[in-house]
Amino acid sequence: MKEITRRDFIKITSAGLIGAAISKPVFNFIPPFLQKDHTPPLESELTKSPTVCDICFWKCAGWAWKDKKGNIVKLTGNHLDPHSNGRLCPRGTGGLGAYYDTDRLKRPLIRVGKPGSQKFKEATWDEAFDYIVDKMKQIEAKYGREAMALFMHGTTGPHFEYLWEAYGSQTYAEPAIAQCLVSREVGFIATFGQGLGSPEPTDTRNTKCLVLIGNHIGENMHNGHVQEMSAAIDHGATIITVDPRFSTAAAHSKYWLPIKPGTDIALLLAWMHVIIYEDLYDKDYVQKNTYGFDYLKDHVKNFTPEWAATITTLDPNLIRKTAYEMAKAAPAVIIHPGRHTAWYGDDTQRERAIAILNALLGSWGRRGGFYLPEKVDLPKFPHPPFPEPRWSWRTITTDKFKYAIAGVTNVLIDHSLPEYDGPYKIKGWFVVATNLIQSIPDQQKTIRALQNQDLVVVVDILPTEITGYADVILPEATYLERYDLIRNNHHRTPNLALRAPAVEPKYETKPGWWIARELGIRLGLEKYYPWKTIEEVLDWQLRQVGTSLEEMLKVGVKHFDRKTPLYIPDGVNWPFPTNTGKIELYSTDLAAMGYDPMPVYKKHEDPPAGYLRLIYGRVPMHSFGRTINNPYLNELRSENHLWVHPKVAKLMGLENGQEVWLENQDGKVSSFAVKVRITERIRPDSVYLPHGFGQKSKLLHRAYGRGALDNELITKVNLDPITGSTGMRSNFVKILTSKPQKANS
Amino acid sequence: MRYAMAVDTRKCVGCGDCVVACQTENNVPLGYARDWIVEIVKGSYPNTLKVHFESRRCHHCDDPPCVRVCPTGASHIVEGGIVKVTPEECIGCGACIEACPYEARYFHPDGYVDKCTFCDHRVKNGQDPACVEVCPTHCLIFGDLDDPESPVSKVLKEREYYTLAPDAGTHPNLFFLK
Numbered sequence: 001m002k003e004i005t006r007r008d009f010i011k012i013t014s015a016g017l018i019g020a021a022i023s024k025p026v027f028n029f030i031p032p033f034l035q036k037d038h039t040p041p042l043e044s045e046l047t048k049s050p051t052v053c054d055i056c057f058w059k060c061a062g063w064a065w066k067d068k069k070g071n072i073v074k075l076t077g078n079h080l081d082p083h084s085n086g087r088l089c090p091r092g093t094g095g096l097g098a099y100y101d102t103d104r105l106k107r108p109l110i111r112v113g114k115p116g117s118q119k120f121k122e123a124t125w126d127e128a129f130d131y132i133v134d135k136m137k138q139i140e141a142k143y144g145r146e147a148m149a150l151f152m153h154g155t156t157g158p159h160f161e162y163l164w165e166a167y168g169s170q171t172y173a174e175p176a177i178a179q180c181l182v183s184r185e186v187g188f189i190a191t192f193g194q195g196l197g198s199p200e201p202t203d204t205r206n207t208k209c210l211v212l213i214g215n216h217i218g219e220n221m222h223n224g225h226v227q228e229m230s231a232a233i234d235h236g237a238t239i240i241t242v243d244p245r246f247s248t249a250a251a252h253s254k255y256w257l258p259i260k261p262g263t264d265i266a267l268l269l270a271w272m273h274v275i276i277y278e279d280l281y282d283k284d285y286v287q288k289n290t291y292g293f294d295y296l297k298d299h300v301k302n303f304t305p306e307w308a309a310t311i312t313t314l315d316p317n318l319i320r321k322t323a324y325e326m327a328k329a330a331p332a333v334i335i336h337p338g339r340h341t342a343w344y345g346d347d348t349q350r351e352r353a354i355a356i357l358n359a360l361l362g363s364w365g366r367r368g369g370f371y372l373p374e375k376v377d378l379p380k381f382p383h384p385p386f387p388e389p390r391w392s393w394r395t396i397t398t399d400k401f402k403y404a405i406a407g408v409t410n411v412l413i414d415h416s417l418p419e420y421d422g423p424y425k426i427k428g429w430f431v432v433a434t435n436l437i438q439s440i441p442d443q444q445k446t447i448r449a450l451q452n453q454d455l456v457v458v459v460d461i462l463p464t465e466i467t468g469y470a471d472v473i474l475p476e477a478t479y480l481e482r483y484d485l486i487r488n489n490h491h492r493t494p495n496l497a498l499r500a501p502a503v504e505p506k507y508e509t510k511p512g513w514w515i516a517r518e519l520g521i522r523l524g525l526e527k528y529y530p531w532k533t534i535e536e537v538l539d540w541q542l543r544q545v546g547t548s549l550e551e552m553l554k555v556g557v558k559h560f561d562r563k564t565p566l567y568i569p570d571g572v573n574w575p576f577p578t579n580t581g582k583i584e585l586y587s588t589d590l591a592a593m594g595y596d597p598m599p600v601y602k603k604h605e606d607p608p609a610g611y612l613r614l615i616y617g618r619v620p621m622h623s624f625g626r627t628i629n630n631p632y633l634n635e636l637r638s639e640n641h642l643w644v645h646p647k648v649a650k651l652m653g654l655e656n657g658q659e660v661w662l663e664n665q666d667g668k669v670s671s672f673a674v675k676v677r678i679t680e681r682i683r684p685d686s687v688y689l690p691h692g693f694g695q696k697s698k699l700l701h702r703a704y705g706r707g708a709l710d711n712e713l714i715t716k717v718n719l720d721p722i723t724g725s726t727g728m729r730s731n732f733v734k735i736l737t738s739k740p741q742k743a744n745s
Numbered sequence: 746m747r748y749a750m751a752v753d754t755r756k757c758v759g760c761g762d763c764v765v766a767c768q769t770e771n772n773v774p775l776g777y778a779r780d781w782i783v784e785i786v787k788g789s790y791p792n793t794l795k796v797h798f799e800s801r802r803c804h805h806c807d808d809p810p811c812v813r814v815c816p817t818g819a820s821h822i823v824e825g826g827i828v829k830v831t832p833e834e835c836i837g838c839g840a841c842i843e844a845c846p847y848e849a850r851y852f853h854p855d856g857y858v859d860k861c862t863f864c865d866h867r868v869k870n871g872q873d874p875a876c877v878e879v880c881p882t883h884c885l886i887f888g889d890l891d892d893p894e895s896p897v898s899k900v901l902k903e904r905e906y907y908t909l910a911p912d913a914g915t916h917p918n919l920f921f922l923k
Contacts (some may be wrong), residue, residue, distance in 0.1 A: 036834055039866045040771050074769040076879070087881050090762040093769060220756030223881055230756045230882040248758045251796035258791045620760035631769060631775050636761040645790065680790040 041067060050078065052487050052499035054479030055091040055098065056623040057176065057198060058223050060084035060486050061557045062092060064480055064502035072096050072502055074331040080557040082224065082491045088620045089221035094632030098461065099506070103629055103701055105463055105475035106507035117454060121744055125510065125518070128472050133522045135455040135471070137235045145169045146246060146389045146457075147427045149412050153434035155484045156459065156476060156497070156512035163516040166383075166528040170392035171426060173407030175439045181648060183725040184341040186403050187351025189348060192364055192588040193261030193577030195405075197490055201373040202334050204228035208368055209329030211240045211322075213264055213354065215338040218248035221620045222339070238329065240322050242267065245643070245688050246681035252587035255322050258683055261613050261729065262344050262604035263312040268353035269601060270308030271323045277358050280327035282362030285560045289574060290359055292586025292598075299598045311601065320687060330361040332368025344604050345718025345727035348403070350479050352587065353599040359583045373490035374562050379544045381537045383528050396424050401724035402593040408724035409440055410717065417450035428455040432512070433476070435464040438625050439695075441714040441728050459515060463699035465497045477501075482511030483534045486541060486552075494560040496545070498538070500550040575622050595722055611665060611732035612648065613686040616710040627693035628703035639707035641677035643688035644735070649678040652735060661736040662689075664713040669740050671696060674708035676735075687733060746825040747807075747890040748863055749897050749918040750877070751906065752800050756884040759784055759798035763876035763885065767802075770864060770875035777851055779803070779861040780876055800876070800885060803828060803849040803861035804909070804917030811841035811850065819857070825889070826918065827865050832857040846913040863887070890918070 010195070030043045052073075060082035065074045075095050079086035088095070113119035113423075122338040137146050150172035157174060164172055185195035204210060217229050229252070232239070237269035239253040242264065250256040259267060265453045275281050276297050286293055305316035305323075312319075326333045335357045341347050351352055363369025393407030396415055401408065416426040429450065440446050450469045451458055458470040467473050476482075480502045487497040505511065513534045520529050531537050539549040575581055579588045591597035597698045606611050621636040622628060626639075642662070644654060646688040659673035682688050693707030718727035759782045767779050780802035788794045809828050812820045819834035820841050830841075835857035842850045842858060853859040859914075864874035868887075872878065877885040888895030893902075897920075905923040 042866060042870055073772070074766075088762070089881050090760050090765050093762055093879055094765040096769065193888060216754055218760070218882075221760055221881070225758075226758065226881045227883070230884070233756050233884075246790070246794050246796060247800075248796070252755065256791070256794070620758060621765075632765050635775060635778075679792055680786065680788070681796065683790075699818075 014048065033349045041073070046073065049502045050498050050500050050553060051480060051502060052155070052484070052497050053076070053095055054091040055095050055625055055627060056221070057154070058083055058089075058319075059155070059489065059497070060088055060092050060223050061143050061487065061497035062088050063556065070097060070503065078497070078556045080224060080555065080559070081497060082368045082493070082495060083489070083497075084223050085227055087223070087227065089223045089226070090636065091221060091623055091627055091633060092223070094621070094627075094630055095635075096590070097630035097632040098627070099480045099503075101462070101629060101631060101710070103463065103511070103699060104461055104478075105467070105473060106509070107475060110472040111471045114413065117489060120473065125508070126475060129519055129522050132455065132457055132472055134520065136428065136523065140456050140713050143425055143427050144390060146171050146391050146476060147425055148430065149173075149416065149426045149428065150432065151409060151434055151436060152432040155479070156433045157211070158485055159516035160430065160459070162528075163520050163525070163733060164677070165386040165526045166520060167523060168389050169389040170394075171391050171407075171412065172393060173409045173412050175409045175434050175436065177406040178408040178410065178723070178725050179222065179439060179728075180340045182337070182342075182404070182406060182723045183347035183720050184337045184351045185510060186405060187348045188337065188355050189405075190348070190403070190589050191355035191359065191578075191584055195375070196337055199224050199340070199377050199489065199491065200337065201371045201490070202228075202336060203368050203371045204334060205231040206332060206368040207232055207237050207329070207334050208332040209238045209240065209326050209334070211326065211335045212249050212253075213242045213336065213338060214343070215336050216243065216247040216249050216617055218252070219616045219620050220339070222582050237621050238325050240325065242433075244613075244683045244686050245617070245619075255318065255325070255549070257314050257318060257322065260311070260313045260683070261615065261686060263601070265310045265346065265353055265599055266303070266311040267314065267319065267351050268357060268603040269300055269303035269599065270319050271294070271326070271357055272306045272353070272360060273303045274305060274320055274323035275327055275357070276300060277530075281360040282330055285331070285362035286360060287496065289434070289576070291578075291580040291582035291588075291654065292529070293709045295362065295586040295597060296356065303601075313405060326361060329368070331363045331366035332521050333361050333363050334369055335361075335363075342720070343727050343729040344724045345720050345730070346602060347720050347727060348722040349596060349599040352590075356585050356599070359585060365574065367567050371492055372564065372568070373492070374494045374564055375490040376488050376494040376496055376545055376560050378486060378496065380543055380594075381471045381531070381540055391424050397724060401720070401722060403589070403595075403722045403726050408726075409436070410442075410719070410726055411724060413440070413446055413449045416452060417445070418448070422426070427453060430454050430457045430459075430461045431466060431470070433461070435460075435466045435625060437465040437469075438709065438711050441711065441717045441726055443712060444715075454624075459512065461509075463697055464625070465695070465697045469699065474515055475507065476515065477505035477509040477511045481505040481509070486538060493562060495557055496542070496547070496552070496560075497557045500553055504580045507676070590722070593722075606734040607685060608665060609643045611734050613729070614662075614664070614710060614713055614731045614733045615686050615688045616730065618689065618692075618737065619690045622692050625695060625703075625709075628692055628695055629700040631702065634702040638702065640672045640674060640690040640693040642735075643677050643679050643682045644679060645684040646678050649676065650735070654735070654737070658737070659741055662713055662733040663736055663740065664715060665732045666715045668713055668715050669736070670694065670708040670712055672705045672708055747918065748805065748827055748868065749888065749890045749901075750826040750863070750874075750922065751897050751900050751920040751922055752884040753882075753884040753886065753922045754797040754799060755922065756882040757798040757800055758882055762879050762881060763800050765902065766875040766879035767861070770867075771862070773859070774854055777853065777859070779859065798883070799894070799921055801847065801909075802847075802919065803863075804847050804915065804919040805861075805863060806918065807916035808914060810844040810915060812847070814840040814844040816840065823865065825865070825868070827863045828860070829862055829865070830858055830860060832859075846915065847917075848912040888893075898914075
């Protein structure tokens, strides 16, 4: 008998019923027991409470909406908020997945087996704290309080930084600094006397020309910047994208410069050459505000577009044409500094070049360039003075990296290794909201350092890979279940935003501030915690600036008047906080420290034969590896793909969707397979792997083993000699088409 | 009243925010979606390459084949031309899923066919659909085509646009701005 497929069946049915559907429905009576209201609730039927998103560092303010049963049903942006302008990004909208994720850490855990054994027993908070305090006292007696290191990330970090200061250790680092933006900050500090901070004060919505160098706005969902780029597109701004990959931003650009990776400084120097030698710079601005123009002019004399073309593989006419576009738009032009700038190890110099180019075009402090941001002068809750540690992150960092402005995680790791034999030994790790196994390059070193500790504590929301190395795991409440410190980031207008709990913490989780305070009290630091709840701290702070917790609970975000101008006023001799009081085209700081006072192009290594350069980046629906297990966001993207140029695919006989493994220049093989995506959107000498996938913790059920993790393959780290920033883009991979012995899957 | 939506492909970055906002607004079960993103790549490296994204959903056609084929009348058109499904009347035969040239419908695990409603519960209340209100790039534009002053009427007058599967004769109300 011929089988009737679903399609056949439907064709027959629908043919026979054409008239019926139009005239009178067959089943038009609905019995009452089947009647159900499918209409979603209106906002008038819900209650809302203010929150500040914690899914990424952009910290958008919004509202958590609850139904009559008290369940959070959705999250939306707060219209008063300049970070979100009332619109959360996909991660923020899907933030409730972090709260509902059943893979969450639920109660404190203490290791019972030996390190690495992954055997834990459930404990009460008291038992967990007793265990930690006991070990911390032993470490203190043997090595001093400074031997307890803190690694922190996000809005929970400050609660523990305060605890560490009170305890007497300043051995701490935020991976997000040296792995991300420190070189950019220092590059701009050395030039303008101040860094960019967050959100970066780029006046994108008013710009006429936006230049993105390896900065993939739209794939990084830096919410306010994505929105402003859209506004710039609306009013016809020219976008120029420099990227070895045809990024989403490149798709929206007038010009795409598919630069050879590692040669950006040559391009920047050539742009400077054109702008100076073709008399396109802002003469009045440069004369009034800058120091060292003649040195710079002489320095870039030979860096012609033709010189840069041989290095960057770009068309010299395109280099010239894009320089003219910038000059035409000046001062409403932004050579964007980017954010994750830890690329090749000369990153401070590349960022200096970006800063200098902006200075030549007069865009700093000008409409459509960079505005001058301001924040609220919010007093800190008073506390007794902190003890002075015998040594700190500064002691072990600034001797090597003279312009370091924060602790470098890799330096702390070096001091945690068994072979470290100096006086500044680290013997305990307290890891707050950062999966160091995944966020820090050279995993094996991190693991060796972890295994050499007398105590490892991890505070987190999810059972990420690093929790497997902990002696004690403390489960933190998600941002929807807790208060945190007031958000006070600079912006066009000074503003404050409040995160308040929408619901009680699930399971036995606790807010970060509570965990830090309880531990502090058990360590005998009561005098630093004269308050019982964080509400007291917040209300006191808010009252100092004329508002209150009560008001903030209603509005979520509050704006304050500016005290300084948004742009540099015409005719004013603007004071820049540098040694010379001017924008330093020639950096007196860098010269004094023995570094190049003006950026110099230095060649980086090329991929060896048979290898491709590994480029990594972001997908818009995820924040690094932190959201891969989020049920909503995992659904949007559950695995990554390896972008391969069609030429390479043809040579290797690769097909779309084929599973491959990667092996890097040091023989390190990816744990899991990744599927190939053959695309014209990448240079043939490179492959692209979106970051964060290929999670190795089996307890993350949606994320485990899906795709490959770039970080595993980043075993070569080029430290920036100026800041200690960890350059990660000089790693090369070859594609393996059959499953290697070493892989997991 | 004729509701329509325009998608500005010059601005869409394909982030998927419209998808998540729809899921949380309409309580769409995990594993399903009423709207989705398509990436379109044309040309070749390095000089002729073009990429754009389309945020897609039900086209709320003027002449919807899904309504025509529905044997029970569960699929129907309401005020403003919005195409809807009454779950209690749907027998889950799937004729509409097959008939839709835009693949805009799916089987809800509760046993009926589900799809985009243009968030008519919000629209009735004077709000935009959830996807429109959340979009960080402001690339979704919604309104009434019968009102020449509505944002969607204005943008369709000013900008070049295209529709999907014009040959299907459905007269869709989802427009893509070039």
